[in-house]
Amino acid sequence: MMTFCCLIVFILCTIHVSTGERLTRNCLASNGRCGQKGLTCNDAFGKGWIKKGRCCNGGPCCKSTCVPTSCPEGYIISNNLTASTNCYFFSGDDEQTWSDAMKICRLKGAYLWRPNTVAEAFAVKSTTGFDVDIWSGLYTPKRDGTFIFIDAGGILTLDTLPFGERDQIDNEDCVEFELTPSDNWNWNDDPCDRAH
Template identity: 30%
Template sequence: MWQGQGPAGPLDFLSSGCQDCHRSITILQLISLVLLAALLVAVLVKGSDVPTSQEQQQEQVKQRIHQELDHLKDGLDRLCRPCAWDWTLFQGNCYFFSTFQQNWKESVTACREVGAQLVVIKSHEEQSFLQQTSQRTGNAWMGLSDIKQEGKWMWLDDTPLKWSQYWLKGEPNNMLNEDCAEISSTGWNDNTCSLEKFWICKKAASPCSR
């Protein structure tokens, strides 16, 4: 008896239908997992925007530190400061040692613009202080020249030079039309006024108000 393939029976349809059901269920499961993952990510992101109690405590500590720093700054501002922060106090005067170089006339102007004068040395103690400082800062212009009259050295306050022991050996020699004086760690030297050098400003210290 020949056995051919007959028409599909109920079991065949049921089997095919179940396969479709399995595919649908699998797709639905995948969609559900994706939605669940997206929901978890959204919750985590939202949760990260809300500070924890520990983060709130840390923020409060930071605020208190900033408040204390502000109070400390106010207290420092009220302290007596005879010289500005970048000036040096010595025997009732404030000294500014430049950090870049200019020629002599520009140095004179720079000091005047801050209410000071290119340094005029008034005592041997002051000379010693500036000479020692020059070991660290380098050669610098001071307020001494013979621009008005060759060989007659005058300070910027129009007082004549009374000392000669601080000139380096053989100086001043006016070798290259040198009319301006510089101070170094070893003494004084006359030099060309157009050369760029560091400079030193000087002004009286401010009295403390009580």
């Protein structure tokens, strides 16, 4: 079953993420992902992954049998399927509060973006061409500094980010994601009622 997420200033949607390991040209060309040496593709990535050759590190080149070739109307597919096989909805310059962005995503059957890897973040940037701050699905429901992803699930502490840097924490309840002029990613808490 395909999952969708969206960016609303901005909204973004996400599906699978890359492991960031080196791919051979053949694996890259087939939109594959490097598996771990000694593990089957099924064990490394879950049901629906099959072996399609080998990677530079000796692991299998794994290809999902359900990588999308197109997306629903209004969504776009990542232009780097080795980094993300997600479909994305990007609202452009239509500024929204965090709650309104979340509602728009849900109406589209999607969820606010949960960026997992820097490869996915750059794939999304390249695919959508955004140059604005984007709401993530990350917020703190109890206003206690414990952040969770509203629809995508999972807890995240801003002290142990998967990549990028934490901006100054101001005890605000929703988190935006931004690309700095030096091409680094910032996770920044912001008031949920502030329109981006």
